[in-house]
Amino acid sequence: MTRLWLDNITRALLRSGTLAGYIERLSVTGLTSNPTILERAIDAGGDYDASIRVLVEAGFSGEALLFELALEDLSEAADLFRPAFDASGGDDGWVSLEVSPRIAGDAAQTAAEAIRLHAQAGKHNLFMKIPGTAEGVRAVEEVIFRGVPVNVTLLFTPEHYLAAALAYLRGLERRLAAGLDPEVESVASVFVSRWDAAVKDSVAPELHNRLGITVAKAIYQEHVALLASERWRKLAAAGARPQRLLWASLGTKDPAAPDTLYVDALATHDTICTLPEQTLQAFADHGEAIGTLPKEDSDARAVRELHRLEGVDVTELGTRLQRDGLAAFAASWEKLLSSVEGKREARASA
Numbered sequence: 001m002t003r004l005w006l007d008n009i010t011r012a013l014l015r016s017g018t019l020a021g022y023i024e025r026l027s028v029t030g031l032t033s034n035p036t037i038l039e040r041a042i043d044a045g046g047d048y049d050a051s052i053r054v055l056v057e058a059g060f061s062g063e064a065l066l067f068e069l070a071l072e073d074l075s076e077a078a079d080l081f082r083p084a085f086d087a088s089g090g091d092d093g094w095v096s097l098e099v100s101p102r103i104a105g106d107a108a109q110t111a112a113e114a115i116r117l118h119a120q121a122g123k124h125n126l127f128m129k130i131p132g133t134a135e136g137v138r139a140v141e142e143v144i145f146r147g148v149p150v151n152v153t154l155l156f157t158p159e160h161y162l163a164a165a166l167a168y169l170r171g172l173e174r175r176l177a178a179g180l181d182p183e184v185e186s187v188a189s190v191f192v193s194r195w196d197a198a199v200k201d202s203v204a205p206e207l208h209n210r211l212g213i214t215v216a217k218a219i220y221q222e223h224v225a226l227l228a229s230e231r232w233r234k235l236a237a238a239g240a241r242p243q244r245l246l247w248a249s250l251g252t253k254d255p256a257a258p259d260t261l262y263v264d265a266l267a268t269h270d271t272i273c274t275l276p277e278q279t280l281q282a283f284a285d286h287g288e289a290i291g292t293l294p295k296e297d298s299d300a301r302a303v304r305e306l307h308r309l310e311g312v313d314v315t316e317l318g319t320r321l322q323r324d325g326l327a328a329f330a331a332s333w334e335k336l337l338s339s340v341e342g343k344r345e346a347r348a349s350a
Contacts, residue, residue: 002267002268002269002271002272002273002289003029003030003091003092003271003272003273004026004027004028004029004267004272004273004275004280004283005028005029005030005031005032005094005246005272005273005274005275006019006022006028006030006031006032006274006275006276006277006280007031007032007033007037007248007250007274007275007276008031008033008037008276008277009031009033009037009038009041009073009074009077009095010040010041010044010047010073011041011047011048011073012044012047014073014076014077014080015047019031019077019080020080022280023080023081023084025284026280026281026284028280029081029084029088029092029093030081030084030092030093030094030095030272030274031077031081031094031095031096031274032095032096032129032151032189032246032248032274033070033074033095033096033097033098034098034129034153034329034332035098035101035329035330035332035333035336036328036329036332038066038069038070038332038336039332039333039335039336039339041073042069042336042339042340043335043336043339048069049343051068051069051072052065052069052340052343052344055068055069056343056344061341061344062337062341063100063102063337065340065344066336066337066340067097067117067120069340070097071097071117071120071121074095074096074097074121074123074126075121075123077095078093078095078121078123078125078126081093081094081095081125082125085124085125090125090185090241093125094125094126094127094149094151094185094187095123095125095126095127096126096127096128096129096151097117097118097121097126097127097128097129098128098129098153098329099113099114099117099128099129099130100113100333101131101326101329101330101333102330102333104131104133104135104136104326104330105133105135106135107135107136107138107139107142108139108142110130110135110136110139111138111139111142111143111146114128114130114139114143114148114150115128115143115146115148118148118149126149127149127150127151127185127186127187128143128148128149128150128151129150129151129152129153129189130143130150130151130152130153131152131153131154131322131325131326131329132152132153132154132155132160132161132163132164132188132322133154133322133326134163136152136154137152137163137164137166137167138167140152140164140167140168140171140186141167141168141170141171141174142171143171144167144168144170144171144172144175144184144186145171145174145175145178147175147180147181147184148184149184149185149186150168150186150187151186151187151189151246152164152167152168152186152187152188152189152243153189153248154189154191154322154325154326154329155188155189155190155191155219155322156190156191156194156195156215156318156319156321156322156325157215157219157314157315157318157319158215158218158219158222159315159318160318160322161188161190161219161222161223161245162222162226164188164243165188165222165223165226165243168186168188168243169231169232169235171184172184172235172240173235176235176238181239182235182238182239182240183239183240183241184240184241185241186243186244187243187244187245187246187272188223188243188244188245188246189246189248189274190216190219190245190246190247190248191248191249191321191325192212192213192215192216192247192248192249192250192262192266193212193249193250193251193252193253193262194212194249194321194325195211195212195215195317195321196208196209196210196211196212196253196254197253197254198317198320198321199211199307199310199312199317200254202310202311202312203307203310203312204310207303207306207307207310208254208256208257209252209254209257209261210303211303211304211307211312211314212249212262213261213262213265213266213300214300214303214304214307215304215314215318216247216265216266217293217294217297217300218300218304219245220245220271220293221295221296221297223245224295227242244270244271244272245270245271245272246271246272246273246274247262247263247266247267247271247272247273247274248274249262250262250263250266250273250274250275250276250279251275251276251278251279252279259278259279259282260279260282260283260286260287260288263275263279263283263287263289264283264287264288264289264290265290266293267287267289267290267291268289268290268291268292268293269291269292271293
């Protein structure tokens with residue numbers, strides 16, 4: 001059975017009992033978030049004003065205030081998911097907190113901040129989210145070595161995935177060499193639907209909404225091959241757990257396509273799907289997951305070749321999608337900082 005996680009968090013979602021209802025009725029076993037989701041949640045209304053007032057009076061400002069707000073929500077969510085975490089032995093029940101996009105270009109600072117924030121949160125079932133850029137994967141290795149669980153985000157291509165997976169392996173190997181327990185959890189978050197939105201206007205109609213699933217299948221095949229490698233088997237024998245694939249960006253952006261297109265195609269027992277609320281509800285109502293993914297897929301290779309003939313360079317496009325994704329998160333972060341700072345200043349003046 002595939003794992004279903006919710007790709008959203010708001011204070012209203014928590015306080016209204018909606019998230020608890022998703023856990024009970026729709027078998028939701030985890031949660032992801034990002035700066036854009038946080039920005040929309042805090043900007044949506046006055047749900048956070050009381051907390052902002054208390055934090056301002058306590059002397060918080062800027063990013064410190066933002067992280068306090070985020071951790072209030074994520075700590076509450078982590079407690080809701082703790083039974084799933086305990087029952088599954090750590091496979092389920094996770095929530096995620098993103099490191100500041102401002103330091104994404106500095107591996108050492110990203111690693112240090114991830115370690116600090118995880119300790120501050122004090123939640124065993126909290127992933128620190130780190131982007132799968134060149135600097136990000138350097139940070140991933142260090143954070144894993146230090147024993148902090150990581151959600152590697154903004155992965156698009158098989159090359160992105162392998163860089164993240166190998167960073168995870170290096171971190172575990174360093175732990176083993178140092179006599180430390182190699183059981184440190186990680187997921188690799190692969191973004192899917194953004195591929196199809198990016199090529200919709202440049203490929204033939206018969207290729208619409210096919211590239212994202214095709215690239216995801218190629219990544220799955222790399223994942224299977226890595227877990228069959230001697231290098232991984234040595235780590236597994238020592239007690240390490242595999243870094244799992246988490247399919248993200250699964251909301252269908254094309255109104256002409258099925259609303260459960262991506263989750264139906266990719267949901268399988270050994271992966272995780274994180275879904276926006278609308279997609280989660282649609283999947284619960286009429287989703288039809290395939291159940292397994294092929295280790296080899298000639299049709300997927302053919303689709304990639306057809307895109308190449310249409311002028312789509314998957315490696316180049318994946319690099320751009322990752323760069324654009326990081327820029328979008330950074331823009332949301334700056335907008336959120338500005339909004340919260342405005343509220344802080346208004347409170348200070350009052």
